[in-house]
Amino acid sequence: MQKVTMADVAKLANVSKSTVSQYLNKRYDYMSEETKKRIARAIEELGYRPNFIARSLKQKSTATIGVIVFNILHMLTTQVLRAIEDVCQERDFHVIVCNTDDNPEKEKKYIEMLRAKQVDGLIVFPTGKNVELYERMTEEQFPLVFVDRMVPDLPVDAVLLDNYQAAKLAVDHLVDSGYERIGIVTPPIVSHVIPRIERIEGFKRAMTERGLPVVEEYIIGAEIPRIKEELNRLFSSDHPPQALFAINDLTLTEVLNFVKETNINIPDDLALISIDDVPFANIYTPRLTTIAQPTFEMGRKAAERLFMKIEQKEAGRHQVLRFSPTLIKRDSVKQQ
Amino acid sequence: MQKVTMADVAKLANVSKSTVSQYLNKRYDYMSEETKKRIARAIEELGYRPNFIARSLKQKSTATIGVIVFNILHMLTTQVLRAIEDVCQERDFHVIVCNTDDNPEKEKKYIEMLRAKQVDGLIVFPTGKNVELYERMTEEQFPLVFVDRMVPDLPVDAVLLDNYQAAKLAVDHLVDSGYERIGIVTPPIVSHVIPRIERIEGFKRAMTERGLPVVEEYIIGAEIPRIKEELNRLFSSDHPPQALFAINDLTLTEVLNFVKETNINIPDDLALISIDDVPFANIYTPRLTTIAQPTFEMGRKAAERLFMKIEQKEAGRHQVLRFSPTLIKRDSVKQQ
DNA sequence: GCTGTTTACTAAATCGATTTAGTAATGGAA
DNA sequence: TTCCATTACTAAATCGATTTAGTAAACAGC
Numbered sequence: 001m002q003k004v005t006m007a008d009v010a011k012l013a014n015v016s017k018s019t020v021s022q023y024l025n026k027r028y029d030y031m032s033e034e035t036k037k038r039i040a041r042a043i044e045e046l047g048y049r050p051n052f053i054a055r056s057l058k059q060k061s062t063a064t065i066g067v068i069v070f071n072i073l074h075m076l077t078t079q080v081l082r083a084i085e086d087v088c089q090e091r092d093f094h095v096i097v098c099n100t101d102d103n104p105e106k107e108k109k110y111i112e113m114l115r116a117k118q119v120d121g122l123i124v125f126p127t128g129k130n131v132e133l134y135e136r137m138t139e140e141q142f143p144l145v146f147v148d149r150m151v152p153d154l155p156v157d158a159v160l161l162d163n164y165q166a167a168k169l170a171v172d173h174l175v176d177s178g179y180e181r182i183g184i185v186t187p188p189i190v191s192h193v194i195p196r197i198e199r200i201e202g203f204k205r206a207m208t209e210r211g212l213p214v215v216e217e218y219i220i221g222a223e224i225p226r227i228k229e230e231l232n233r234l235f236s237s238d239h240p241p242q243a244l245f246a247i248n249d250l251t252l253t254e255v256l257n258f259v260k261e262t263n264i265n266i267p268d269d270l271a272l273i274s275i276d277d278v279p280f281a282n283i284y285t286p287r288l289t290t291i292a293q294p295t296f297e298m299g300r301k302a303a304e305r306l307f308m309k310i311e312q313k314e315a316g317r318h319q320v321l322r323f324s325p326t327l328i329k330r331d332s333v334k335q336q
Numbered sequence: 337m338q339k340v341t342m343a344d345v346a347k348l349a350n351v352s353k354s355t356v357s358q359y360l361n362k363r364y365d366y367m368s369e370e371t372k373k374r375i376a377r378a379i380e381e382l383g384y385r386p387n388f389i390a391r392s393l394k395q396k397s398t399a400t401i402g403v404i405v406f407n408i409l410h411m412l413t414t415q416v417l418r419a420i421e422d423v424c425q426e427r428d429f430h431v432i433v434c435n436t437d438d439n440p441e442k443e444k445k446y447i448e449m450l451r452a453k454q455v456d457g458l459i460v461f462p463t464g465k466n467v468e469l470y471e472r473m474t475e476e477q478f479p480l481v482f483v484d485r486m487v488p489d490l491p492v493d494a495v496l497l498d499n500y501q502a503a504k505l506a507v508d509h510l511v512d513s514g515y516e517r518i519g520i521v522t523p524p525i526v527s528h529v530i531p532r533i534e535r536i537e538g539f540k541r542a543m544t545e546r547g548l549p550v551v552e553e554y555i556i557g558a559e560i561p562r563i564k565e566e567l568n569r570l571f572s573s574d575h576p577p578q579a580l581f582a583i584n585d586l587t588l589t590e591v592l593n594f595v596k597e598t599n600i601n602i603p604d605d606l607a608l609i610s611i612d613d614v615p616f617a618n619i620y621t622p623r624l625t626t627i628a629q630p631t632f633e634m635g636r637k638a639a640e641r642l643f644m645k646i647e648q649k650e651a652g653r654h655q656v657l658r659f660s661p662t663l664i665k666r667d668s669v670k671q672q
Numbered sequence: 673g674c675t676g677t678t679t680a681c682t683a684a685a686t687c688g689a690t691t692t693a694g695t696a697a698t699g700g701a702a
Numbered sequence: 703t704t705c706c707a708t709t710a711c712t713a714a715a716t717c718g719a720t721t722t723a724g725t726a727a728a729c730a731g732c
Contacts, residue, residue, distance in 0.1 A: 005718055016682045021720060030679050052452040053393050054718035058687045062389065064432070064453070072408070073418055082409055085435055089442075094453065096400070097433045099421055106425075116388040117400070117430065256619045280616040283592045341688055352712045357690060366709050390688035394717045 004048045013042035024050060056118065065306065066096045066114035068107060068124045075249060076276065076295055077125065080147060083299025084123060091307065093120075104129035115142070121306045123147060128192035143309035145302045149194045155318040157309070159302040161275075161293050163195050166325040167202025168209075169291050170245045170273045173327055175210045178336030179271055182207065183218035183234065183241035185227060185251040199247045199275065215241075227254040228261075235262065243333070246274035256284075272332040275325065286331035294323050340384045349378035360386060392454065401642065402432045402450035404443060404460045411585060412612065412631055413461065416483060419635025420459060427643065429456075440465035451478070457642045459483060464528035479645035481638045485530045491654040493645070495638040497611075497629050499531050502661040503538030504545075505627050506581045506609045509663055511546045514672030515607055518543065519554035519570065519577035521563060521587040535583045535611065551577075563590040564597075571598065579607035579669070585614050592620075608668040611661065622667035630659050 006024075010017045015035060022031065023039045042048070056062045067084055069077045085095050096119065098110040104127045111133060114122060121143030126134065128151055137144050138155055150158035174182050184203050186196055200221075204214045218241050220230045231254070234240055246252035252274040259266055266272050266286055277292035301321060342360075346353045351371060358367065359375045378384070392398045403420055405413045421431050432455065434446040440463045447469060450458060457479030462470065464487055473480050474491055486494035510518050520539050522532055536557075540550045554577050556566045567590070570576055582588035588610040595602055602608050602622055613628035637657060 007718080017719080018682060018684095018721080019680090022681090025720085030681075032680065035680080049448070049452055051393075051454060051718055052449075053389060053398065053454045054687090055720070056687095057387075057389050057393055057689085057718080058720045060687080062453075071418070072414055072421075078408055078414055081433075082407070082435065085408075085433065089435075092449070094432045094434070094450070096430045097417075097421065098430070099418065099425075112385070113388075113428070114430070116385055117398075118387060118389045253615075253619060260619065260621070278616075279589075280614075280620070283589065283596060283620070284616070285596070285621055343688080353689080354691080354712060354714095355710085358711090361690085366711075368710065371710080387688050390717090391690070392717095393688080393719085394690045396717080 004046045005051070006048070008046055009039065009042045009048050012046060013038040015039065060118070061120055062118050063092060064094045064096060064117075064119050065121045065123065065310075066098065066110070066119045068098045068100060068110050068114075068122065070102045070125055070127075071099050072097060075278070076148070076293065079295035080299035080302070083296040084303045087300055087303035087307070100125075100127060102127050108133055111137075121145075121310045123302050123306055125149060126151060128194070143306055145306045145309075147298065147302050149192075150320060151192075152194075157305050157318050158320045159298050159305070160320065160322055161195065161298075162322040162324055163198035164202035164205070165322075166275050166291050166293075167199045167245075167247075168206040169325055169327045170275070171203060171206035171210065173289070173329070173333060174243045174245070174271060174273060175212065177271065177333050179243040179333075180212055181215070181218070181239065181241045182212070182243045182245060183215075183220060184245045184247065185220045185231070185255055186247045187221065187251065188223060189221045196247065203245060224250055224254060227251060228258050231255065231258045232262070235264070241270075243271035243273070246272070249274070249276040249278050252276065252278065252288075266332050267334040271334065277328060281328070281330065289330045289333040290328050292326045292328055294326070298323050340382045341387070342384070344382055345375065345378045345384050348382060349374040351375065396454070397456055398454050399428060400430045400432060400453075400455050401457045401459065401646075402434065402446070402455045404434045404436060404446050404450075404458065406438045406461055406463075407435050408433060411614065412484070412629060415631035416635035416638070419632040420639045423636055423639035423643070436461075436463060438463050444469055447473075457481075457646045459638050459642055461485060462487060464530070479642055481642045481645075483634065483638050485528075486656060487528075488530075493641050493654050494656045495634050495641070496656065496658055497531065497634075498658040498660055499534035500538035500541070502611050502627050502629075503535045503581070503583075504542040505661055505663045506611070507539060507542035507546065509625070509665070509669060510579045510581070510607060510609060511548065513607065513669050515579040515669075516548055517551070517554070517575065517577045518548070518579045518581060519551075519556060520581045520583065521556045521567070521591055522583045523557065523587065524559060525557045532583065539581060560586050560590060563587060564594050567591065567594045568598070571600070577606075579609070582608070582610035585610070585612040588612065588614065588624075602668050603670040607670065613664060617664070617666065625666045625669040626664050628662045628664055630662070634659050 006017050006020050010020045020039055023036060065088065067081060072078055072081060088095050096114060100106040100110065107127050108130050123145050125148045126146050128149055131151060134151055134154055134156060144156055146156050146158040148160065150160060184200065186200060189196060189200060191197065207214050220227065220234065222230050244255055246255050255272060264270050273289045275291045277290045281288040281290050342353050342356050346356045356375055359372060364372065401424065403417060408414055408417060424431050432450060436443040436446065443463050444466050459481050461484045462482050464485055467487060470487060470490055470492060480492055482492050482494040484496065486496060520536065522536060525532060525536060527533065543550050556563065556570065558566050580591055582591050591608060600606050609625045611627045613626045617624040617626050
């Protein structure tokens with residue numbers, strides 16, 4: 001096992017530990033060529049590898065950040081995470097990834113353990129339920145950035161989609177294409193899940209702006225496994241919607257399953273638009289019209305904000321950064 | 337920032353650092369209730385949080401492992417990773433994730449930096465190109481497990497799909513369904529990418545076993561962006577295949593793009609089967625017949641093997657664990 | 673010849689824990 | 703009364719680096 005330490009190198013090279021340390025940190029201002037060579041040789045000979053942990057203890061920086069997400073299996077998360085890792089890679093930082101499954105207990109445990117492990121900063125997809133904990137971190141000026149969700153009234157940097165605009169994009173595209181009876185499909189509507197709230201609110205506003213009524217019946221909010229039956233119920237009523245807006249990939253999948261089982265034809269019988277540009281949008285028949293989130297930009301930005309805070313320990317006023325969604329017109333919404 | 341150390345707690349509680357340390361490690365064999373209470377109170381009062389880095393230095397264990405993958409964006413990877421993280425979560429370990437993009441330089445840098453950070457073990461989707469480095473690790477008995485790929489002749493634990501069986505499952509299902517002219521679609525065939533080699537070899541063997549000729553022309557091996565043109569060429573020839581076997585999700589996507597553009601009907605004009613049970617397999621029309629890898633079991637197993645090595649520093653003979661694929665019959669292959 | 677600066681290094685303290693060896697006080701057995 | 707065991711703690715060494723303050727030698731300037 002690895003037992004070679006700096007002291008061993010120092011002994012073999014006939015210099016002090018300090019000198020070896022200087023050498024490794026390239027502080028050669030006053031170091032003879034001869035000494036450098038001897039140290040280099042000793043390192044080579046012993047196969048010495050510095051212990052980063054020891055250095056971290058003294059320097060109070062681990063070059064490691066934590067990223068706490070709901071579930072890496074979710075595509076948005078994976079993409080954001082990849083972008084974060086890319087930024088870290090450029091800076092020789094490493095990323096610890098944790099899945100909370102949207103469980104506040106797990107979130108709390110992870111945050112505390114990662115801080116105990118002295119990570120230099122944290123990017124969190126927050127459950128939104130550990131407000132005291134978030135507060136404590138901001139008070140201590142611990143580098144922290146939220147992604148996807150935010151917590152109202154808390155001075156924490158956050159990187160989010162402009163959900164109002166996303167909903168507006170969906171509604172406008174449908175209305176422009178001649179649809180009026182538009183339904184929305186979402187997971188259960190709970191107040192601390194900001195994107196959900198904003199998307200629904202954005203949907204309502206956009207409908208109103210276009211002079212259309214918001215039909216409560218057309219708002220399907222249910223646990224994912226129960227969405228199909230709700231859709232069944234709605235579509236066996238007298239006046240089912242002519243178009244559906246799925247607020248994320250999970251609900252989109254349910255709608256797709258539903259239309260498959262019921263032989264509803266898209267886009268002839270029903271127009272469909274969704275947030276999240278799923279990987280099969282282009283392959284599916286018909287090709288799916290979607291609203292894409294700039295996931296990589298969001299991840300990159302989150303990482304960059306975090307590094308600003310890590311580097312200057314004081315980034316001034318906090319910011320909530322809103323990213324613009326992009327409408328990708330394909331074939332699941334057709335001009336009526 | 338966090339400046340409270342064990343010494344502060346000790347001072348406030350009027351005991352020595354050692355006693356506080358014992359307390360935190362629950363070694364109360366001989367500790368008065370009174371002392372325990374005083375320490376607990378001091379910790380509470382100061383808001384003391386142990387510094388895990390300091391502990392790691394002394395204990396030579398960081399409760400952190402590294403997982404080095406090609407790209408978390410790849411679904412197989414994400415799923416394996418999630419399973420690994422679950423196992424780690426149970427043991428209060430953390431996971432550092434790194435993307436190599438199949439680049440040996442990056443792989444080398446990551447392995448070296450993670451070892452410098454004293455991770456307790458490494459799970460690697462190896463590029464296969466850093467043989468010396470892998471060898472050094474095994475010589476030093478450093479806990480290491482490979483996933484997805486392996487390196488021949490190297491005594492490293494590996495968790496892999498039974499690729500021969502997967503190919504056989506595909507061929508047998510097609511042949512049983514009445515197909516004879518079967519093509520295979522793969523990324524470029526390079527010798528160090530074991531799954532690729534094994535799947536193609538398995539395909540050839542299975543064909544021979546069923547008394548069918550292996551037509552070289554039907555083996556499409558090209559970079560992903562060039563696959564479509566190869567398919568175009570093949571399908572404008574006199575005798576195109578009646579069925580296609582895509583060896584992974586990437587090639588499947590290309591085939592799907594190809595059929596979409598050329599209006600080839602699946603399964604009527606062409607049968608299709610692939611390895612990797614993509615998330616849209618069930619939604620696509622027709623529903624896709626696939627061969628699933630037990631990704632979660634594989635991730636779990638990889639983590640468990642790694643922990644065996646971490647815990648007993650000596651796990652005896654190395655093992656290459658082969659996981660069985662599962663044929664999921666859906667509608668992209670139909671009885672002729 | 674004396675002082676001051678530059679060069680090339682080193683000793684020792686430090687980071688924040690864990691751990692080992694040891695001590696003082698008490699109680700019980702011979 | 704003496705000796706040993708048990709209880710309840712502590713001092714100091716340690717993990718493997720970094721960093722600060724300092725020293726000795728060589729050289730330059732007046």
